[in-house]
Each structure stands twice: as structure tokens, then as C-alpha cells.
Amino acid sequence: MKNTMVKNKTLLASAILALTAVSSVAYAAPVNSSHAVNLIADIAPIEFYVKPKGGSLNSEYTLAYDANTENLTAVTIPFSHKNRQGKAINANLIGDAKLVHSTSTANTIPLTVTYNGVAITAGASSSEVVAANAANLINGANADLVIAPDDFASHKSTLPSGRYEGTVTISFDSEVA
Secondary structure, eight states, X not given: OHHHHXXXXXXXXXXXXXXXXXXHHHTOOOOOOOOOOOOOOOOOOOOEEEEETTSSOOSOOXXXXXXXXXXXXXXXXXXXXXXXXXXXXXXXXXXXXXXXXXXXXXXXXXXXXXXXXXXXXXXXXXXXXXXXXXXXXXXXXXXXXXXXXXXXXXXGGGOOSSOEEOOOOEEEEEOOO
């Protein structure tokens, strides 16, 4: 009988141990992982900008050729500008504004570039395209950038047909305190 009691105690201890092991697995704390992400945002005051409305320029603009009038159309791109200091905004072209024939680089179409109705030229001196203290300069205003063929009528008879390509780069600047 004593042997049976020892066997029962051993069996009972084994059962309790097994039950404890199973219950601890069932109630085990979930394993998780957490991370801290440090973020910083520096927001500079917007003192001056000249930018295309909508935020970015299309990759290409086409000066369409009208076969009836034998003329190229201008490209007009809406821009916005602002200078909280009320100082004039100036612009100049970086390089020549022209279209070059894709296979015959000697053939070019000169372009005129205007911003806010003011012609922009290449060179060391810049053009004042928005006057100091102009209406809405401090709060922001809109103006068109227009790129057009320069006297195309006098060039068209000597130009071969084909694709003409070019890039116009404009630098805008102003004083900010």
C-alpha cells in the first residue's frame, strides 16, 4: 500500500508539473518590440520665392508650329512670387535662350523670355521683373513666364524642318534681410 501511495504521489506530482507547464505556456506574456523614432522639422520663414504655380514644371513644353500661319506659338507658364521684405525681384538668363535643330546644330531659333511682362536677358546684369513694394509683393502675387520665338518670321525661310530642342534656365534673386 505504501508503494501505491508513493506511486500516486509521484503521479500526482507529475500531473501537477505537467499542468503547470501547459498553463504557463498558455498564459505566457506576449513578446513585443518597440522603437523610438526621433523626428525634427526645421521650418524656415518664407521670405522670398519665385516658383511655378502647382509646385513644379512639366518635363517638356512645346512651341507648337501652326502650318497655316507658319508660326510658332509661345509657351506661357503661370508662376507665383513673394518677397516679405518688399524688395524688388530680379531675373536673368543663364545662357542663351534658343532652340537648336536636333541634327544640324548650326540651325537655331532664338527665343525671348519675359516674366511679369518684363524681358529677361542673359549676362551679368539682371532685369527687375517685379518692382520694389509692388502690389501684393509682400503677400504674394502671380505672373506669367512667357517663352516665345524671337522674330520667327525672319528666320523661318532659312530653317530646315525637323525637331528643335533647348533648355531655358532663369535665375531669380532678391534681397532679404
